[in-house]
Amino acid sequence: MDKFIIRVPASSANIGPGFDVLGIGLDLFLTLEVAVDSSLSTTDSANCLLSYEGDGSENVPLESGKNLITKTALFVLRCNGVAEFPKVTQVHVINPIPLGRGLGSSGAAVVAGVLLANAVGKLGFSKQRCLDYCLMIERHPDNITAAMMGGFVGSYLRELTPRETALVHQPLSDMLAPHGTTDKAPLNIGTHVKYNWNPAIKCIAIIPQFEVATSDSRRVLPAEYSKQDVIFNLQRLAVLTTAVGAAQPDPQLIYNSMQDKLHQPYRKSLIPGLTEILSGFTPQTHEGLLGICLSGAGPTILCLATENFDQIAEAIIERFKQEKVECVWKLLQPAQNGATVEHL
Numbered sequence: 001m002d003k004f005i006i007r008v009p010a011s012s013a014n015i016g017p018g019f020d021v022l023g024i025g026l027d028l029f030l031t032l033e034v035a036v037d038s039s040l041s042t043t044d045s046a047n048c049l050l051s052y053e054g055d056g057s058e059n060v061p062l063e064s065g066k067n068l069i070t071k072t073a074l075f076v077l078r079c080n081g082v083a084e085f086p087k088v089t090q091v092h093v094i095n096p097i098p099l100g101r102g103l104g105s106s107g108a109a110v111v112a113g114v115l116l117a118n119a120v121g122k123l124g125f126s127k128q129r130c131l132d133y134c135l136m137i138e139r140h141p142d143n144i145t146a147a148m149m150g151g152f153v154g155s156y157l158r159e160l161t162p163r164e165t166a167l168v169h170q171p172l173s174d175m176l177a178p179h180g181t182t183d184k185a186p187l188n189i190g191t192h193v194k195y196n197w198n199p200a201i202k203c204i205a206i207i208p209q210f211e212v213a214t215s216d217s218r219r220v221l222p223a224e225y226s227k228q229d230v231i232f233n234l235q236r237l238a239v240l241t242t243a244v245g246a247a248q249p250d251p252q253l254i255y256n257s258m259q260d261k262l263h264q265p266y267r268k269s270l271i272p273g274l275t276e277i278l279s280g281f282t283p284q285t286h287e288g289l290l291g292i293c294l295s296g297a298g299p300t301i302l303c304l305a306t307e308n309f310d311q312i313a314e315a316i317i318e319r320f321k322q323e324k325v326e327c328v329w330k331l332l333q334p335a336q337n338g339a340t341v342e343h344l
Helices: 068-079 105-120 127-137 141-149 162-168 214-219 227-243 251-257 274-280 309-321
Strands: 002-013 022-036 048-054 089-095 152-157 190-195 202-208 289-294 301-305 327-332 340-343
Touching (some): 022 105, 105 127, 105 141, 141 152, 202 309, 301 309
Antiparallel strands (some): 002 340, 202 301, 289 301
16 A cells, blocks of 8 residues: 655735735645555546545535546646546545635645555656646646645746647646646746745734635736836835845834735725734734735735734724624745655
């Protein structure tokens, strides 16, 4: 029997001014307990025995051809000449990452699926090569790279050739279909760098109890931006990536560097109280607070802080209650090692 455990961190993307650029892998882990066991039996057409517990358990499909994790794994196997899972592959999923809340739940599922294929198919891919297959499916590199590589990362996608563009940008439903593409992923689709992070800085995730659909969060964004707004974000991006790694975090420097004009102002219509929360919580009003931003597309609010975590979280939760929005919160820190596979 071949047994292993896959762990993939949650992630927060679009950090401050880093829209589609910056992401943080966070120590809240999607876990797959996997065993390839010939003594088991299943009616699944791809030889997978799938079970699931945690967030979204009441709605997550347990057929390998419908679940995002196993669909991703089958796609990677197919592209590398393997038609199905080894008989029988038992996958138990434990998911504490809230779905649709801006903490990278779908990105974690894609990373887990690629690592699952790499392990059971004995493909021997490096993390960088696994990332290529992830970026075929999840085309925004900030979440995916943070989940795979861990830590505080900046990333971008390279320019693709016309043939590569056609391959990467085919409809996702076609790509992941049972008889979809068999072409291998282009090499080195994404490039990333990991920034220094002062370990005294923790991440407070305030999680409203409603979902924001990715399609809605993208729909509200403008087709074009002013030169002034782009420069505003670029200036702050250049400062923030160094400021969080300083030996003595400067609250005012980090707070001002986490301002954004490219996505947060446009998403206020989707998240009640967003504008007031982002502007009303500062290092002056709440000791220990360094910066505040929308996590991914929201609705989760991410605060960077060095102390008074409970007070900061509870104050934001109280502000959300004025909008009749209930929240929970988690104290997290960067998952520096990213996704891991442990063979047992």
